[in-house]
Amino acid sequence: MTSSSNIKARKTLDKIQPYSPGKPIWEVQKELGLDRVIKLASNENPLGPSPKALVAIQNGLAELNRYPDADASALKKAIAKEFHVNPQQVIPTNGADELITLISEAFLEEGDEVIVPSPSFSEYDFGAHIMGATVVPVKFSEGFEFNVDAMIAAVTDKTKIIYICTPNNPTGTYMTKSDLDKLVKAIDDVLVVIDAAYDHFADATDYTNGIEYINAGYPVLTLETFSKIYGIAGVRVGFGIASESIIQSILKVKEPFNVNTLAQIAATAAIEDAEHVKTSQETNKAGRKQLYKAFDELGLAYIESMANFVLVQIGEDGEKLYTELMAKGVIVRHGKIWGLPDYVRVSVGTPEENQFFIDALTGLLVKQA
Ligand SMILES: *Cc1c(COP(=O)(O)O)cnc(C)c1O
Numbered sequence: 001m002t003s004s005s006n007i008k009a010r011k012t013l014d015k016i017q018p019y020s021p022g023k024p025i026w027e028v029q030k031e032l033g034l035d036r037v038i039k040l041a042s043n044e045n046p047l048g049p050s051p052k053a054l055v056a057i058q059n060g061l062a063e064l065n066r067y068p069d070a071d072a073s074a075l076k077k078a079i080a081k082e083f084h085v086n087p088q089q090v091i092p093t094n095g096a097d098e099l100i101t102l103i104s105e106a107f108l109e110e111g112d113e114v115i116v117p118s119p120s121f122s123e124y125d126f127g128a129h130i131m132g133a134t135v136v137p138v139k140f141s142e143g144f145e146f147n148v149d150a151m152i153a154a155v156t157d158k159t160k161i162i163y164i165c166t167p168n169n170p171t172g173t174y175m176t177k178s179d180l181d182k183l184v185k186a187i188d189d190v191l192v193v194i195d196a197a198y199d200h201f202a203d204a205t206d207y208t209n210g211i212e213y214i215n216a217g218y219p220v221l222t223l224e225t226f227s228k229i230y231g232i233a234g235v236r237v238g239f240g241i242a243s244e245s246i247i248q249s250i251l252k253v254k255e256p257f258n259v260n261t262l263a264q265i266a267a268t269a270a271i272e273d274a275e276h277v278k279t280s281q282e283t284n285k286a287g288r289k290q291l292y293k294a295f296d297e298l299g300l301a302y303i304e305s306m307a308n309f310v311l312v313q314i315g316e317d318g319e320k321l322y323t324e325l326m327a328k329g330v331i332v333r334h335g336k337i338w339g340l341p342d343y344v345r346v347s348v349g350t351p352e353e354n355q356f357f358i359d360a361l362t363g364l365l366v367k368q369a
Contacts, residue, residue, distance in 0.1 A: 012110075012132040019122070023331055037329040038356055040347040043169070043198075043309050045231030047283060047350070049266070050276040053232050056269035057262050068261040075259070075268045079239055082271050083211055088244045091251060092267070094258045096197060096225040096238025100127045103161070103221065103240070105253040107191055108133040113158040115151060119170060119338035121195060124163040133160070144171035144303055144311075148179040152186045162187070165195040166209075167202050170338055170345045172305025177208045184218045191246070192220045197238075198307035200229040200277060201284050207306065214242055221246055226263075228308060229280050230270040235263040284308045287348035294358040298365055309347045311335070314361075318342040321364055328360040 021042070029037045076087040083090075093099040104127030108114065114128040118137035128135045138154050141147045151162065162183070166175040175183075184192060194210035202209075213220040221242035227233035237259055240250065259267075270276070291310050295302045302312040314321050318341050322334040325344075335343035346357060 010132075012129055015129045016126060019126070020337070023326075025331070028326060028329070028331055032327055032329070034329045036356070037331065038349060038353045039331045040309075040349050040353065040357055041331045041333045041345075042233070043228055043307070043347045044233055045229060045280055045308075046287075046348070046353060047231065047276070047280055049231040049234075050270035050273040052273040052276070053230070053266035053270040056265045057235075060262055060265040064261060066261070068257050068259060068264060070256045072259050072264050075237075075239075075264045078268045078271050079241070083241055085211070085214070085241055086244075089214070089241055089247055090239055091247050091254070092237060092239045092259045092264070093254070094238075094260075094263070095227065095233075095236040096195070096223050096240075097123050098236075098258060099223055099238050099240050099250075100124060100193075101130070102250050102253050103191075103193060104128060104131050104133070106249045107160055109160075111158065112160040113156060115154050115159060115162040117146060117151065117164065117168065119340065120163065120165045121169045121197075122337070124165075124193075128161075134158075140168075140171065140173070144168070144173045146173065146175045146179055148175070148183050152183060155187055155190060159187075159190050161191045161193055163193050163195060164210075165197070166207070167198040167306035169197070169307065170309070170333070170335070170340075171311050172303050172307045172309060174202055174204060174207050174306045176204075176206045178206065180208060180210065180213070184213055184220065190219070192218070193223060194220060195223045197223070197225045197228055199224070200281060201308050202306040203285070204306055211241060217243075219243070219246065226267045226270060229277055230267070230273075231276070231280070232263075232266050232270055235260070235266050237263045237267040283350065284348050287351065287354050290351060290354045291346065291348065291358070294354075294362070298362060309345050311340075311343050311345050313343050315342055318344065321361075324364050325357075325360055328363070330357045330360045332357070 072092040076090045080087040100123045108131035110132035112133040116124045196209035199209040210222045226237040333345040
């Protein structure tokens, strides 16, 4: 009999570590015996799901004996309307994470290169590695600004995809329109994926989510999610917008029923919930200010953010402080996973949650001093 340890996974999987998510609230509560635990670790909407999505889900429950619409046609139509593109240019997916995998499966051969600004969202590396492609990281400049010249210089004849997460997770910085312009005009035959998961929070006038470049005929794909501003991370919906030919290639590797019925219904309702979007934007903007003010008072350096989180430098004892925050019931993300051990990334919460975090952090820093 052969031992199961003789069953070897593909070589390329040696490069992959299972995803490590932020700790769930219940786990921290149970482990530490705390009454109140707040999670500011996954950039979720602190106001909850779009109320319209919740009503839609309840109305859809009785139909769960049926398979989902494989084409997600109502959702596609709603997305197309919102973004002023045609429905054939839209692909809904089981979260934007699935879309990154599908893009990788559709476009990457073994040995191809993928350019990824660093540090950024880890799923791009994952997608490259499952296909045996090579990740070419390009460091950000001072203040975590995109270094477009270095990105252009990194392109070789093996480059297939360039990922641009803007606003970037975890730094909160964005690529200016003029930089994106320069990039798309400097390269040929490379798919540019703009991850605009946080675009609703970006209020800079020279921000772009890339849709205008798709309309102008550039090989750009804009990736979006319902997990952040729309507040329905739990049902898993994301989507991509690109030219019809790019979408057709991705459709070939998609499973038929990738977006479940409740997710389709919820997303179709949420995208039309302008009021929930507006309230969420306003809450976030005020929350960022609340955090900046506290960091200023504490003398902590932070990166001004165009997203719903802030990267803040808490010092050499970063990991210790992160653990102590957890012990006080505040879950944030420690920067170690991005090679930034003296930083944490804190998601913007409700005003009360932000204050709870600020009080906990202040208590710990004062104790330290
Ligand atoms: C949260 C996030 C996504 C979206 O993930 P889902 O799979 O749709 O929940 C995509 N890109 C970035 C950068 C993110 O932070």
